[in-house]
Amino acid sequence: MYNYDSHDQAFVEARSREFRDQVERRITGKLSEDEFKPMRLMNGVYLQLHAYMLRVAIPYGTLSADQMRKLAFLAEKYDRGYGHFTTRQNIQYNWPKLIDIPDMLDHLAEVQMHAIQTSGNCIRNVTSDPFAGVAGDEWIDPRPTAELLRQWSSLHPEFAYLPRKFKFAVTGAAEDRTALKFHDIGLKVKPGVDDNPAYEIWVGGGQGRTPRIAVLFEDNVPLSELLPKLDSMLRVYNLHGRRDNKYKARIKILVAEYGLENYRRDVEEDLALQSLEPFEPAVAEYHRIAKDFEQSDLTPLPSASNGDNPPALASWIKQNVTSHKVPGYGVVSISLKPKGGIPGDATAEQMYALADLADRYSQGELRVTHRQNIVLPSVAAKDFAALHEALVKQGLAEDNIGQLSDIIACPGLDYCALATARSIPVAQELSTQLREREKRDDLSGLTLNISGCINACGHHHAASIGILGLNRAETESYQITLGGSSNDNASVGGILGPGFAQSEIPGAIDRILDFYIGSKQEGESFNQTYRRLGKAAFREAVYVAA
Amino acid sequence: MAKKIKSDLSYILTANELTTGDVVFWSRENSWTDTLAKASLISNDETEAFAEIGTSSERANEVVGAYLTPVQQNAAAITPVELRERRRVKGPSIAYGAPSFSHDLAA
Numbered sequence: 001m002y003n004y005d006s007h008d009q010a011f012v013e014a015r016s017r018e019f020r021d022q023v024e025r026r027i028t029g030k031l032s033e034d035e036f037k038p039m040r041l042m043n044g045v046y047l048q049l050h051a052y053m054l055r056v057a058i059p060y061g062t063l064s065a066d067q068m069r070k071l072a073f074l075a076e077k078y079d080r081g082y083g084h085f086t087t088r089q090n091i092q093y094n095w096p097k098l099i100d101i102p103d104m105l106d107h108l109a110e111v112q113m114h115a116i117q118t119s120g121n122c123i124r125n126v127t128s129d130p131f132a133g134v135a136g137d138e139w140i141d142p143r144p145t146a147e148l149l150r151q152w153s154s155l156h157p158e159f160a161y162l163p164r165k166f167k168f169a170v171t172g173a174a175e176d177r178t179a180l181k182f183h184d185i186g187l188k189v190k191p192g193v194d195d196n197p198a199y200e201i202w203v204g205g206g207q208g209r210t211p212r213i214a215v216l217f218e219d220n221v222p223l224s225e226l227l228p229k230l231d232s233m234l235r236v237y238n239l240h241g242r243r244d245n246k247y248k249a250r251i252k253i254l255v256a257e258y259g260l261e262n263y264r265r266d267v268e269e270d271l272a273l274q275s276l277e278p279f280e281p282a283v284a285e286y287h288r289i290a291k292d293f294e295q296s297d298l299t300p301l302p303s304a305s306n307g308d309n310p311p312a313l314a315s316w317i318k319q320n321v322t323s324h325k326v327p328g329y330g331v332v333s334i335s336l337k338p339k340g341g342i343p344g345d346a347t348a349e350q351m352y353a354l355a356d357l358a359d360r361y362s363q364g365e366l367r368v369t370h371r372q373n374i375v376l377p378s379v380a381a382k383d384f385a386a387l388h389e390a391l392v393k394q395g396l397a398e399d400n401i402g403q404l405s406d407i408i409a410c411p412g413l414d415y416c417a418l419a420t421a422r423s424i425p426v427a428q429e430l431s432t433q434l435r436e437r438e439k440r441d442d443l444s445g446l447t448l449n450i451s452g453c454i455n456a457c458g459h460h461h462a463a464s465i466g467i468l469g470l471n472r473a474e475t476e477s478y479q480i481t482l483g484g485s486s487n488d489n490a491s492v493g494g495i496l497g498p499g500f501a502q503s504e505i506p507g508a509i510d511r512i513l514d515f516y517i518g519s520k521q522e523g524e525s526f527n528q529t530y531r532r533l534g535k536a537a538f539r540e541a542v543y544v545a546a
Numbered sequence: 547m548a549k550k551i552k553s554d555l556s557y558i559l560t561a562n563e564l565t566t567g568d569v570v571f572w573s574r575e576n577s578w579t580d581t582l583a584k585a586s587l588i589s590n591d592e593t594e595a596f597a598e599i600g601t602s603s604e605r606a607n608e609v610v611g612a613y614l615t616p617v618q619q620n621a622a623a624i625t626p627v628e629l630r631e632r633r634r635v636k637g638p639s640i641a642y643g644a645p646s647f648s649h650d651l652a653a
């Protein structure tokens with residue numbers, strides 16, 4: 001893992017002191033709410049439907065066991081005994097009191113964590129591949145690049161007030177596990193020359209009310225040119241991005257309306273005006289960072305035989321363990337989607353247990369995935385059984401990673417001030433139903449994502465089956481989209497038809513699956529079947545049969 | 547305070563307490579309460595006066611985001627008209643957190 005230095009430590013401590021002062025001034029009335037709001041948002045503090053919410057950054061989804069322990073402690077001491085892992089690889093606390101948040105930030109600073117840039121119109125926490133550094137299909141570890149971006153973007157004075165929030169994702173593997181093409185900028189790290197990486201830069205992706213797939217801005221950008229290029233890309237967006245209409249303010253709209261060629265030209269013109277000198281240390285810094293991520297102490301092990309495993313363990317290994325680049329190890333995904341549970345929620349007790357298990361079995365390291373699960377990146381195959389047993393005790397052994405019941409759901413109207421309908425109860429009911437159905441039908445590869453409003457934090461556009469909760473005449477109504485995908489062949493789901501009442505959703509999902517199972521050709525994925533037969537056929541099956 | 551006011555309904559004045567974030571309602575005792583049943587029912591003629599109470603309380607740093615929201619009342623309960631507000635006054639509809647955490651859920 002990256003070792004934060006004294007500069008990083010001083011940075012988070014200073015920010016924590018600053019926010020304590022701001023909270024004090026707010027409570028004593030020296031700051032009005034209008035003055036305070038931008039400050040609290042810059043520190044990840046929202047006012048939600050029932051309470052304040054604190055969003056803590058987990059840089060590129062990587063956590064040490066001690067950091068996870070600290071998150072558990074905060075859940076226990078300052079919240080109601082749990083936290084919620086988000087699709088941005090962050091964690092949210094739903095019930096902190098404003099007066100306690102400075103203390104929470106002090107605790108976080110002890111483990112070099114913070115909530116900076118988890119909100120507001122700035123460059124948000126950079127997300128990355130949760131299997132970074134260990135995936136068998138990886139070209140280059142994306143974490144040094146993600147850390148370089150974290151350093152470049154943290155409190156970048158020029159980009160503190162962008163037209164709108166700005167999200168980066170970085171991957172270095174053949175399989176995209178980051179939803180890269182749904183980000184404002186997505187970077188694919190590939191081998192370059194002289195031991196340096198090179199980059200594919202994708203721009204203009206996003207979800208929300210105008211979902212867009214990112215387009216290729218440039219290929220083979222050398223490491224030495226990466227930060228200057230990104231600086232210019234952000235500068236041109238900062239200048240031309242629309243500030244008159246927040247629904248048109250993301251870079252996806254600029255790229256779509258201004259045109260990729262015009263945008264590219266402006267970036268090149270800007271780049272030509274800039275001095276490259278400030279960026280010169282970046283290459284050396286990249287290599288310094290990269291050293292921290294080298295996993296020198298993983299020695300190959302003989303692979304353990306799983307032949308005699310009891311069925312529950314065998315199924316869990318099959319479903320939740322992915323191949324590791326070092327023989328004899330596995331990448332273990334721990335599902336936060338128990339049957340009938342709340343996607344992404346973990347209790348303090350579970351978080352403490354995960355920290356201990358990371359120490360015991362995975363070199364003290366954990367990852368958070370954008371699908372709201374937890375990963376132990378390097379577990380020896382000989383430890384699978386013991387780890388599984390410990391997870392069973394914690395209610396964390398659901399063997400449904402990559403199954404349809406591995407549902408993404410945003411907090412929705414149970415918590416979120418912007419929501420138009422609840423997401424969580426829909427996810428809970430469907431996960432119970434789908435766990436049963438998965439025993440009969442092969443539903444792997446399908447995804448089901450739920451958002452509680454058009455902002456699409458639950459990535460509904462990017463799922464095989466998406467559900468969007470809406471408010472129709474003060475009643476919850478759910479729109480279904482089909483055919484979305486967040487992988488390398490990213491696509492935006494199409495609206496199937498009129499919305500459903502919550503009680504009608506389980507039946508509608510069953511009919512969609514019945515129709516797919518009955519119509520699919522050998523080896524065909526859901527999206528392939530959907531594209532071959534078309535929306536009308538699915539629509540007829542779902543609505544006419546209703 | 548920017549909520550649209552309809553003509554034929556009662557209203558309640560609601561906000562979040564500044565230091566805790568708790569949802570509160572302006573009560574018949576002329577103070578903030580976290581109990582909806584104690585909320586003062588505001589007629590259409592009174593909305594401006596109560597809106598002013600909310601603004602003053604914001605200025606006094608007691609609450610944030612005070613606004614009026616329409617409600618219906620029968621013998622049993624006060625029920626906000628808007629879906630969002632119905633959820634806001636009830637709290638989450640799901641059993642969250644540690645199993646030991648007690649819930650008072652209302653679907």
Ligand code: SF4
Pocket residue numbers: 410411412413416417418419420451452453454455456457458
């Ligand atoms: S999608 Fe909407 S309801 Fe869900 S978390 Fe985002 S803003 Fe809130």
